[in-house]
Amino acid sequence: MTRKFARNLYAGKPLLALAAFTSLITLQACSSTQKSGGRPESTVEVRPVEGPVIMASANGDITPPFKTNALISFGAAPGGPERLVAPRSFDMIHQVIRISFDWNRKAVVGATTITFSALNEPISSIDLDAVNMNVTGVSRGETPLQFTYDKSTLKIQLGGVLMPNDPQSITIRYETVAPKRGIYFIDRKQVIWTQGEMIDTRHWVPTVDRPDDKTTWEMLVTVPKEHKVLSNGKLASVKDLGTSHEWHWKQELPASTYLYSIVAGNYEIIKDKSWNDVTISHWTYPDSVEAAKRGFAKTRDMIDVFSRKTGVRYPWPKYDQAAVPDFIFGGMENVSASTQSDKIVLIPAKDSLKDAQPLVAHEAAHQWFGNIVTLKDWSHSWLNEGFATFLETIFWEEDGQHDRAALNRVNDQKSAIAADVKARRPLVYNRWNKDPLELFLSGHIYPKGAAVLDMLRQTVGEANFWKSVNKYLVDNAYKSVTTEDLKTAFEKTTKQDLHYFFKQWVYGAGIPAFQVAHRYDSASRHLILTVLQVQPRDSSTGIFSMDVDILATNDTESVTRTAYVRGETTIVSIPMNHPPKAIRWDPADRWLDVIDFPRSPNMLLYQLQKGDVLARREALELLKNYRSDQNVRVVMQRVSTSDPVPALREMAKAALQN
Numbered sequence: 213m214t215r216k217f218a219r220n221l222y223a224g225k226p227l228l229a230l231a232a233f234t235s236l237i238t239l240q241a242c243s244s245t246q247k248s249g250g251r252p253e254s255t256v257e258v259r260p261v262e263g264p265v266i267m268a269s270a271n272g273d274i275t276p277p278f279k280t281n282a283l284i285s286f287g288a289a290p291g292g293p294e295r296l297v298a299p300r301s302f303d304m305i306h307q308v309i310r311i312s313f314d315w316n317r318k319a320v321v322g323a324t325t326i327t328f329s330a331l332n333e334p335i336s337s338i339d340l341d342a343v344n345m346n347v348t349g350v351s352r353g354e355t356p357l358q359f360t361y362d363k364s365t366l367k368i369q370l371g372g373v374l375m376p377n378d379p380q381s382i383t384i385r386y387e388t389v390a391p392k393r394g395i396y397f398i399d400r401k402q403v404i405w406t407q408g409e410m411i412d413t414r415h416w417v418p419t420v421d422r423p424d425d426k427t428t429w430e431m432l433v434t435v436p437k438e439h440k441v442l443s444n445g446k447l448a449s450v451k452d453l454g455t456s457h458e459w460h461w462k463q464e465l466p467a468s469t470y471l472y473s474i475v476a477g478n479y480e481i482i483k484d485k486s487w488n489d490v491t492i493s494h495w496t497y498p499d500s501v502e503a504a505k506r507g508f509a510k511t512r513d514m515i516d517v518f519s520r521k522t523g524v525r526y527p528w529p530k531y532d533q534a535a536v537p538d539f540i541f542g543g544m545e546n547v548s549a550s551t552q553s554d555k556i557v558l559i560p561a562k563d564s565l566k567d568a569q570p571l572v573a574h575e576a577a578h579q580w581f582g583n584i585v586t587l588k589d590w591s592h593s594w595l596n597e598g599f600a601t602f603l604e605t606i607f608w609e610e611d612g613q614h615d616r617a618a619l620n621r622v623n624d625q626k627s628a629i630a631a632d633v634k635a636r637r638p639l640v641y642n643r644w645n646k647d648p649l650e651l652f653l654s655g656h657i658y659p660k661g662a663a664v665l666d667m668l669r670q671t672v673g674e675a676n677f678w679k680s681v682n683k684y685l686v687d688n689a690y691k692s693v694t695t696e697d698l699k700t701a702f703e704k705t706t707k708q709d710l711h712y713f714f715k716q717w718v719y720g721a722g723i724p725a726f727q728v729a730h731r732y733d734s735a736s737r738h739l740i741l742t743v744l745q746v747q748p749r750d751s752s753t754g755i756f757s758m759d760v761d762i763l764a765t766n767d768t769e770s771v772t773r774t775a776y777v778r779g780e781t782t783i784v785s786i787p788m789n790h791p792p793k794a795i796r797w798d799p800a801d802r803w804l805d806v807i808d809f810p811r812s813p814n815m816l817l818y819q820l821q822k823g824d825v826l827a828r829r830e831a832l833e834l835l836k837n838y839r840s841d842q843n844v845r846v847v848m849q850r851v852s853t854s855d856p857v858p859a860l861r862e863m864a865k866a867a868l869q870n
Contacts, residue, residue, distance in 0.1 A: 213409050213597070213652065214542030214574050273812030276837075283725035283806050284629070284747055286636035290654050292643040297424070297589045301335050304328045304420045304427045305379055307469075311417070312434040312456075313404060313476070318390040318397045320416050327381045334373045340366040341414035341421035345388045352382045366418050384418045391415040395474070401497065401537040402439075403477035405551055407544055408470035410590060410648045419469050424588045424692040426466035434458045435476050442475040442495055444547050446529050463547065465527065466690050468586045473546030475534040484508070487515045490526055495534035500558050507557035507568035508533055510611070514576045517610045518603060522580055523682035524689075531579070533557070533572070543571045545578030545600070570604050570620075577603035584685055588692040591642035593651050594718075595698060598639070598661015605662065615825040615857050621666060622801050622829065624659035629806060631655030632723050636752065639664065639718045640695050663804045664717045670802040671713060671759075672706045680705040695719075712757060717804075722753030724777075728809035732791040739764050739792055743775060743782040747806075755780060756805075763799040764792040765822070772799075794819040794827070801826050813838045817847055825857055832860060836867035 304326060311322035328338065343364055350357045350368050358369040366384070374380055394415030395406045406416060414421040431443040434456050445463035480501055484492040492512055496504035511533065519525045528548035539553040552575065557568040581599035601624060608617035635654055639661060644650040651657060669677040684693075684701035699714050725747035732739050741762060745755055758777045763770065764786055775784045796819070797809050811819075813835065820831035832851070838844045845868065852864035 213544050213578075214571050273814045275812050276810045278727055278729075278810060279808050282746075282748070283727075283808055284633065284723060286632055286722055286748055286753070287634045289637045289721070289752075290635050290641075290643060290650065292645040292650070295589075295591070295642045295644065295648075300331055300422075300425060301333070302328045302330050302338050302374075304425050304469075307419060307427055307429040308432070309417050309429065309472075310432045311474075313397075315397065315402075319387055320391070320395060321387045322417065323383055323385045324417055324419070325381055325383045326419075327379055329379045330374045330376045332376060334375050335370070336373050337367055337369050340368065340384070340418045341411070342366040342384075342386070342418035343388075343394075343415045344391065345386045345418065347384060347386045347418070349385045350382060352380065357382060386418060388416055396538070396540075398537045401477060403475070403537055405475045405534070405536045405539070406473055407540060407551070408472050408546070409544060410470060410652075413469050413472050417472070419472075421469055423468045423470060423586050423590070426468055426586065426690060426692065428466050429463045429469075429472065431461045431463075431472075431474060432458055433461075433474055433476060438478060439476055440479045440481065440495075442473070442479070442532055442534050442549055444471065444473055444549050464529075467547045467583055468692075471545070471547040471583060473544075473549045473551060475536060475549070475551060479534070482508075485512055487512050487519075487526065487531075490515070490528070491530040493530065493532045495532060496558065497535070497554075500535065500554070503558040503560060504535055506559040506561070507535075507552075508572060510569060510607075511572060511576065513611065514573050514607055515579075517607050518577055518580060521603075521606060521610070521678055521681075522685055523678065524580060524584070524685045526579060527584055527689075528579065531576070533575070543575045545575045545582055547579070547583045550575040550578075569607075573604045573607045574600045577607075580685060585688045585691065585693050585697075588694050589642070590648035590651055591640055592694050593648075594639040594657040594661035594664075595693060595695060597652070597657045598665055601658045601662035602665040605666070618801065618824075618826050619829065619857070619859055621663075622826065624662045625801070625804050627655060627658070628660035628663050628804055629723055631660060632721065636721045638721045638752070660804070667717065667803060668702070668710075668713065671710075672702065672708060676706045716754065716756055720752060720754065722747060724756035724758070724803075724805045726777075726797070726805060726807045726809075728797055728807055730795055730809075730811075732788070734791075737787060737789055739771075739786040739788050739795070741775070741784045741786070741795075743777065743784070745777070745780050745782075758803055758805075760798050760803055761800065762786065763796045764788060764794070766790050766793040794822065796823075796827060796830070799824075799827065813841060813844060817844065820847060820851065825860065828855065828857075828860055829863065832863050832867055836870065839867060 306327040308325040309322060311320050314321060347361050347366060350359045357371055360367045368382060394412040397404055411421050413419055433441045435441055437455055437457055441459035443461035445461050448460040448462045451458040479495045480498045482494040482501060482504055484494060486492060494504050494508045515526050515531060530548055532549045534551055535554040535557050536551055537554055539551060542556055543550060543552040552571060556571050559566045559568060577600040582596035587593060587595060605617045605620045631654060637656060639656060641651060680702040683705050684698050687701060688697055695718055699710055703710050724745055727744045727746055728741060730741045747753060760775045760777055761772055762775055762784060763772050769788055771786055771788055773784055773786045775782050794815055797807055816831045816835050819827050835844055835848060848864045848868055852861050852868060855861045
């Protein structure tokens with residue numbers, strides 16, 4: 213599913229004058245150089261003595277002081293009781309769904325046959341999820357079965373004891389009128405579409421509506437002759453019934469029931485170029501064919517990139533995408549048949565500002581992360597949404613849109629920080645009030661999930677990262693997973709202990725905050741940076757361990773060193789023949805943090821004129837505080853019209869106007 217945009221615990225401490233730290237530089241040699249993924253070795257924590265903030269910059273300009281307010285404060289965690297996963301007593305093996313629609317009543321009329329077996333112990337009844345239905349009968353073959361129904365759970369007596377590994381099939385006849393969720397009748401387009409995530413499939417078909425019970429299925433859907441039906445898997449047949457057609461789709465590889473999909477209406481089917489033997493089609497309205505071609509233009513490239521990067525080829529027999537009206541989200545990754553909001557994917561010819569690439573890439577990525585491997589329970593939702601959000605950036609990297617990829621990564625980080633400011637919580641989280649959808653709306657699992665994966669890529673290295681992702685997918689294909697399965701795949705592949713990485717970024721909460729001061733020692737010809745970690749700390753948020761690159765440049769030198777952040781205070785000494793004209797903390801913006809790193813306007817102007825897209829973005833963000841300076845305004849005006857990146861041109865314009 214596409215992303216939804218829906219107490220100051222620690223006041224911070226002033227950083228000492230750097231002169232007071234000179235004698236502590238030797239601590240750098242004592243600090244751990246272990247990669248930040250593992251548990252850090254014991255280090256000496258140096259707490260600053262009260263003293264003045266440094267004012268002299270490396271090139272003689274006046275450096276502004278540190279901020280007087282806290283760099284970050286965290287909101288209370290989202291509420292709700294802890295949600296424990298009930299054990300399953302039976303396994304649904306296959307489901308056949310036969311339905312037709314009564315448009316006047318907004319009704320689904322159907323029968324479904326479920327094949328299942330007991331799991332570990334004999335059973336004499338099964339419970340199915342079914343909301344506000346009229347159940348007219350349940351049978352095994354010709355034998356009626358007793359059942360009770362409370363408009364939420366359909367409890368069926370099997371008429372005997374069913375032993376494990378002894379599959380049985382039962383049929384439920386039912387109808388549901390004007391369901392409030394799960395299936396939607398859109399009058400203005402005469403289109404019907406379903407939406408199952410998280411627990412909405414139960415509103416239109418009796419089923420096992422939980423992500424950890426994977427099954428195969430068939431859809432037999434009867435519609436008027438002029439309409440078409442899209443569903444999951446292969447199209448087995450279209451049967452002529454006179455004034456209507458019965459469309460028969462088969463999903464032959466197991467997946468979760470929240471991925472069931474039906475889209476029905478007067479559709480035009482656009483056949484795209486196949487990827488290997490996988491057919492790619494786009495379903496749209498007859499008057500929107502060219503708009504759909506623009507919106508879905510890069511679908512084949514996305515499937516190719518994700519297959520190549522993960523080392524796991526697209527597994528489903530086809531990939532269809534349907535534009536639908538009034539969709540409740542941006543899109544939904546129904547297995548082999550994604551549903552997309554027509555407001556996003558239908559691109560008018562003259563609307564250069566509309567862009568469907570993020571949505572299309574996101575739902576395509578879910579065909580691996582969410583559909584091949586699926587959550588064991590909703591508390592691990594970041595495994596689906598974090599990977600899909602992360603792979604949006606990966607597609608742009610592979611597609612040559614490097615500036616866009618870099619800026620997207622920074623935007624995800626900003627969204628993740630905003631989520632913790634509003635309501636701090638770990639990525640793995642099992643509390644909600646009424647609906648697991650609340651986990652998706654807190655703002656964490658999409659952007660922070662993506663940021664954590666990118667930090668993991670930074671920690672283990674590019675090649676190891678993708679080898680580990682491949683192992684995760686291959687070892688868990690068509691199974692249900694938890695976060696520990698991802699951690700295990702990475703540790704087995706990389707031979708690294710990643711306990712501490714997952715502890716602080718996934719099972720812990722919060723964001724590190726740093727005050728960074730700098731000075732150039734002309735006698736020793738070293739740039740010295742002192743870093744103090746100042747985020748609020750408690751049982752959920754501690755001291756973070758990170759290996760952060762620092763880039764210092766002038767007209768003749770460009771030097772990178774790594775700050776091995778292991779405690780409250782870190783000191784880095786960088787040899788340079790001449791004072792730096794620009795200094796960047798984490799120049800590739802790989803780490804999720806907030807920083808207060810005062811640098812003079814001249815240093816920021818140098819960075820703006822000489823740096824890459826991320827350097828220019830940071831400089832613009834900081835220089836807006838100096839827009840009253842005529843020299844700054846002249847340079848920013850030039851950037852607002854000539855920077856090659858549209859987002860930075862707009863950023864400069866906004867800075868000049870505000």
